[in-house]
Amino acid sequence: MKTVKGELNLGRFLVPYRIYGEAQKTIICISGAKQTMAAWRSFVSHFVNEYSVVVFDLPGQGRAIIKSGSPSITFDEQIDVLHNIVNKTNRNGTVILAAASWGTIISAALAARHPDLIDKLMLGSFGAKPSKAVIEVIQAGQKLFDNDQTGDIAPLMIEKFGQLIPETHKKQMIEQFRGMTREQFLSFYDHCEFVRQATDIGDFVDLGNITASTLIVSGEFDAILDSSEIEKASARIPDCEFKMIRGAGHFLHWEQPDILHTYSDFLAR
DSSP states (O other): OEEEEEEEETEEEEEEEEEEEOOSSSEEEEOTTTTTTGGGGHHHHHTTTTTTTEOOOOTTTTEEEESSSOSSOOHHHHHHHHHHHHHHHHHSEEEEEEETTTTHHHHHHHHOOOOEEEEEEEESSOOOOOOOHHHHHHHHHHHHTTTTTTGGHHHHHHHOOOTOOHHHHHHHHHHHHHHHOHHHHHHHHHHHHHHHOOOOGGTOGGGGEEEEEEEEEEETTOBBEEEEEEEHHHEEESSSSEEEEEOOOOOHHHOOOOOHHHHHHHHHH
């Protein structure tokens, strides 16, 4: 497949991106917290024959570089990075956003602020409100960081939320956290603090302003998110379909590759 490699120089950030395929219709993928471009490999393979698929690393994760200033990345800065990626890589005027976990919040915010730019939204594990369980894990993870036990953070996350992902992905997650710099951990720490204090997505995203046709997919056994809050939030998006995936947890298409066909069916409609 044809691959375009590039990077955006955005003030204090250097953001790498990849474009796979040559189709006019563009899907841009937005990862969850501390997930890199590699999280979308199977997604790219599934869609690249019909779409140009864009992946990138948000500042604070993967190959992205914070050139100056605080290791903390604000919510508005993350939305601005996605906005610039959309403007740089889309080939057909409007785009489709496919997002996972925390990336769903960034995507929804961009779609609400720039409704004319986004045609469709596919939000996997939509982070409407964190569960009590994830608040407890965040606090435990912050304690590990404060005690310089960062090597135990990934195993903690896998134990609590990633039991259903393949062993290869578990090993990749552990290796990724082992290779993180202190600045990346500080960025993750601040992100977790933002999530911990978030009580209502409506406080920072105007869901009613989203005009994109939207699919929200949630796993039956997702211990990170409050499923009842996801359904309530989906009802506030004017054109939105909510789908519960039986037997899945938080890491949807990692756990059940067939979920990619659910996305295909939605795009075909």
